Amino acid sequence: LDARWDTEVCVIGAGPAGLTLGLELAKRGRRVVVLEQKAGFERSFRGEAMSPDAIWLLDQLGLLGRLRGQLLETRRMEVCDGGRLVLTADFSRYDWPSRYPTELPQPPLLAALAEAAAQLPQFTLLRGEAATGLMRDGGGRVAGVRCGTGADAFEVRAALTVVADGRFSPFREQAGLAWRKIPLGRDFVWFKLPLPDSFDPHTYHVRLIGGAHGVLMPTVPDQIRIGFNIPKGELRALRRDGIAALHGRVDELAPELGDSVRTHVRDWSSTAMLDIFTTVVPQWSAPGLVLIGDAAHTLTPILGLGVHHALIDAVVLAPMVAEALDRPAPSPALDVATQAFQRRREPSVALSRGVQLRQERAFKLAGPVPVALRTAAYRLIDRAAPVKARLMTDIYYSLQQAVLTGREHLDLSPSPVPPHRTTELPEVAA
Numbered sequence: 001l002d003a004r005w006d007t008e009v010c011v012i013g014a015g016p017a018g019l020t021l022g023l024e025l026a027k028r029g030r031r032v033v034v035l036e037q038k039a040g041f042e043r044s045f046r047g048e049a050m051s052p053d054a055i056w057l058l059d060q061l062g063l064l065g066r067l068r069g070q071l072l073e074t075r076r077m078e079v080c081d082g083g084r085l086v087l088t089a090d091f092s093r094y095d096w097p098s099r100y101p102t103e104l105p106q107p108p109l110l111a112a113l114a115e116a117a118a119q120l121p122q123f124t125l126l127r128g129e130a131a132t133g134l135m136r137d138g139g140g141r142v143a144g145v146r147c148g149t150g151a152d153a154f155e156v157r158a159a160l161t162v163v164a165d166g167r168f169s170p171f172r173e174q175a176g177l178a179w180r181k182i183p184l185g186r187d188f189v190w191f192k193l194p195l196p197d198s199f200d201p202h203t204y205h206v207r208l209i210g211g212a213h214g215v216l217m218p219t220v221p222d223q224i225r226i227g228f229n230i231p232k233g234e235l236r237a238l239r240r241d242g243i244a245a246l247h248g249r250v251d252e253l254a255p256e257l258g259d260s261v262r263t264h265v266r267d268w269s270s271t272a273m274l275d276i277f278t279t280v281v282p283q284w285s286a287p288g289l290v291l292i293g294d295a296a297h298t299l300t301p302i303l304g305l306g307v308h309h310a311l312i313d314a315v316v317l318a319p320m321v322a323e324a325l326d327r328p329a330p331s332p333a334l335d336v337a338t339q340a341f342q343r344r345r346e347p348s349v350a351l352s353r354g355v356q357l358r359q360e361r362a363f364k365l366a367g368p369v370p371v372a373l374r375t376a377a378y379r380l381i382d383r384a385a386p387v388k389a390r391l392m393t394d395i396y397y398s399l400q401q402a403v404l405t406g407r408e409h410l411d412l413s414p415s416p417v418p419p420h421r422t423t424e425l426p427e428v429a430a
């Protein structure tokens with residue numbers, strides 16, 4: 001590897017946010033280096049439920065064709081409380097170009113983004129290379145990233161550094177950006193089983209029993225993804241009780257899977273734990289640097305909206321950055337652009353966070369009166385079709401609605417252009 005790379009934009013992290021941004025910038029002829037600490041894209045239980053808006057966006061970006069065979073539409077959702085069906089959603093009734101939440105494992109999504117971007121000469125993905133620190137110029141402006149250690153260390157100098165390194169981002173502090181973690185009261189345990197014949201592959205189930213909450217989501221390939229809540233930080237205690245403790249939870253929430261879970265989940269190594277929290281970052285940018293995706297706004301897994309916001313961040317930011325880089329004085333223009341980016345994206349992230357926090361409060365209700373109220377509220381929503389449609393639009397279709405009604409303009413499909421003139425890069429302090 002070169003000891004020093006000069007580029008226009010350096011992105012830390014090749015998750016959905018970082019790779020989409022890299023692709024969209026390279027399409028606009030901007031030179032971009034994406035750093036990814038891992039050598040491959042293997043990840044399980046990550047970002048598998050995609051919103052209809054996210055699927056629509058992937059279609060607009062011309063990527064769905066690369067993902068054939070990896071997608072499974074969720075056409076119906078059923079919520080059962082205390083064993084009774086209290087709320088259903090038939091997504092075929094919502095008349096949007098993309099109607100269905102869709103299961104899409106993250107590895108093929110990342111591979112499709114990386115393959116599309118690799119065709120553009122302005123795009124470089126450095127895999128197995130971890131960013132280790134920020135570089136600054138004499139005025140304290142972020143001027144790029146240090147990578148690797150010892151003899152393998154190198155620098156990537158850039159006019160803009162984009163932090164897309166996910167929910168545990170250490171670069172927020174390094175950039176001097178404050179953030180607040182809001183832990184939720186519960187964590188989530190995930191595992192997968194073969195999809196039983198008795199399950200419709202297109203129906204997603206939420207099961208509530210008092211304060212216990214489980215989700216059963218058919219996924220690709222021919223599997224069902226199962227998650228249930230545990231009290232915050234109590235995984236160790238649950239594990240101490242052996243795998244029978246997990247089997248017992250499944251008996252409670254999904255008795256029809258009792259035999260299968262005993263056959264296929266014999267120890268805890270087949271499970272994954274998600275520490276559930278949300279983050280609020282009051283300021284997403286500093287001179288020369290901007291946060292996107294989970295680094296800017298970690299969400300909870302409720303309703304699967306993390307990848308959705310990661311993708312939208314990238315497609316909104318890319319044209320703003322490309323335009324700023326064309327200005328005679330790109331540095332101040334980039335700072336103005338990254339602040340405008342936050343103003344544009346924040347309301348939609350706040351809407352999702354609000355829906356998730358309200359859902360979480362409802363899911364954890366226990367005791368006869370609160371549970372009866374919850375059941376009544378779900379039943380009321382179920383019967384009031386306009387209210388349900390409004391809720392679904394807020395959660396799943398707000399991007400399509402905003403774009404199709406002209407409230408939002410997404411600059412989505414520029415054809416690739418030749419490499420751009422070199423942008424003046426700031427001097428890095430010794």
Ligand SMILES: Cc1cc2nc3c(=O)[nH]c(=O)nc-3n(C[C@H](O)[C@H](O)[C@H](O)COP(=O)(O)OP(=O)(O)OC[C@H]3O[C@@H](n4cnc5c(N)ncnc54)[C@H](O)[C@@H]3O)c2cc1C
Nearest residue numbers: 013015016017037047048049130131166293294304306307
């Ligand atoms: C268990 C689990 C289940 C989830 N389920 C869903 C779901 O069903 N639907 C949904 O929409 N969302 C889900 N999410 C959230 C979703 O995965 C994230 O919102 C989404 O991946 C965010 O994308 P991102 O690009 O911002 O960050 P990430 O996907 O976290 O990507 C960050 C990347 O940065 C890399 N990186 C980190 N540090 C460095 C460094 N120093 N140098 C170089 N590279 C670095 C990481 O290796 C990683 O590849 C889930 C999350 C978890 C943890």
